[in-house]
Amino acid sequence: MDTNHQDRLLHSIDLLLDAVFLVDASGRIVYVNAASERILQYSPRELIGHPLIDFVAPEDRDRTCEEAARVMAGHPRVGFENHYVRKDGSRVHIMWSACWSDADNMRIGVARDVTEQKRAEAFQAATYAIADAALKADDLDSLFPQIHRIIAERIPLTGVAVATSDRQSKLLSFPYQQDPLGSAPLLNEPVAHRYSRNVIASGHPLLVSDLNLLPPGAPAKANTAWLFLPLVTRQDAIGALILQANAGTFDSQKDRELLNFVATQVAVAVERGQLKAELIRAAQYDELTGLPNRRLFHERLDRALGRSQRRHGRMALLYLDIDDFKKVNDTLGHAAGDLLLQEIARRLGSCVRHVDTVARLGGDEFVVILEDLHSPADAAQVADKIRHSLAREFPIDGLALHTQASIGVAIHPEDGQDADTLLRHADSAMYLGKALGRPR
CATH class of the missing domain: 3.30.450.40 (GAF domain)
Incomplete structure (x- = not known):
């Protein structure tokens, strides 16, 4: 091939958007076109004479050397991908097509920048x-x-x-x-x-x-x-x-x-x-108070009973009814009654542990699940704590309201083995206490 024709060919190759590399048997770059600078940021002069592997990202060098050996053994490759390190230290994702030329004793590779893709x-x-x-x-x-x-x-x-x-x-x-x-x-x-x-x-x-x-x-x-x-x-x-x-x-x-x-x-x-x-x-939650509603309460009670039975432990169920709540609704209106229920819910939550459950069944009825008790006395202490907390005045709409709760307590396993039995026992104890007019 005459020199003029070769120069024209190389000039045409420089117009390609993909980079073209000629690499000798030792792995050194013999020729690159102008596109290499756009892709790798190195000029052809900075690349020629250096091992191509030096520009490959360290984590890809081993498999790149293996791929180069296969190409040099006469197995052309289309679509091999690896990463190179640009002059500014950033990474570029390259897709290669390569083959080996026995006549020239060189590896010919075409590199396409597919980073953005x-x-x-x-x-x-x-x-x-x-x-x-x-x-x-x-x-x-x-x-x-x-x-x-x-x-x-x-x-x-x-x-x-x-x-x-x-x-x-x-x-x-x-x-x-x-x-x-x-x-x-x-x-x-x-x-x-x-x-x-x-x-x-x-x-x-x-x-x-x-x-x-x-x-x-x-x-x-x-x-x-x-x-x-x-x-x-x-x-x-x-x-x-x-x-x-x-x-x-x-x-x-x-x-x-x-x-x-x-x-x-x-x-x-x-x-x-x-x-x-x-x-x-x-x-699952009561819209007014944010407490678990009846549905979620029953799910948690069933799970709490299951845990108590597996551990051969003890748990308690507290059933609460707010005394004279109807009088608040009748005299001050439902808005004041709602505010009172919200404050009651807040105080109940402050009386129990994070692992316990306070739920609202509806109206002015609340229930509390207490898990992992050492003795029935633990439940009685929580009931007293709740009673004293609710006995403090409630500042509602500029008024100081007073109320108290009737509380019934049921202990598992002494008072029942299942949810329905415990609920009936706690409910009966609560109504008995209310009828007697004293805490029970």
Whole structure:
């Protein structure tokens, strides 16, 4: 081939968008076209004479050497993928087609930059994974860690937080914030609250590097950045997805656009989770007091009895009726009666442990499940504590109301082996105490 023809051929190759490499038997680069600089940021002069493997990402070098050996043995390859390190230290995803030329004793490779394509595919897969997680998650508490994991598999994050706006009150809270080690808190909430509100109001992502976002006492990390993404559904902006990473992670406009798209899927998942939680709450909790309703009470009583029987332990059921509650409704109105019931519910909750259950059966009737008791005297002590708590005056609508409760107690296993028997026993004891006009 004459020199002019060869020059014209090489000039034509320089017009290609894909990089063309000629690599000798020792693995050194003999020739690259101009596209290599666009892909790897190194000029041809900086590449020629160096081993090609030196530019491969360390984690891909072993399998790249194995692939090169197969090509040199006469097995052409189309579609081999690996990662290279650009001049600025960033990674580029390459898809190769390569063959060996016996006549030239060289490996000929064509490299295509598929970084953006792979990134888009990864984010698309993330949206599908988030949608699938939303369908399968029992509640938001189990959904948020899955969202964290799904996004962190695509982006090197140092933390994830979610801010959500209450559907009724519009109050903003942070139900989830975790770093890769599961530590929390991740944010200084008052500062994060301000940024989240701005993002929710504008509907646009916000990239900040404000060190005041770090929680109080956390070591300052000057290379930390936060990306606030609005969680927007067709109905409304319901919160913000907050991603924490090292500075530079979110510099790509395309990455931010893809993450914003992922955030829309997160918003749909969160909204679905909120609606599901509201439906469950409406089915299981009393709307006025927020306590478990009759249905949830029976489920918890059955579980508590099962645990008590397996452990050969003791539990108690307290049945409460508020004396003269009807007089409050008749004289002050139902609004005052509702306020009184809400305060009674709050005081009952303060009298028991976290593992115990306080439920409202309806009207002015409440029940308490006490588990893992040492003796019946423990139940009597709780009943006295409740009686004294309810005996204190209730400030309702500027008035000081006074009331007291009649309480019946049933102990498992002494007073019954099943839920119905215990309920009848506690109910009878409560009415007997009320009839006698004294605590029982």
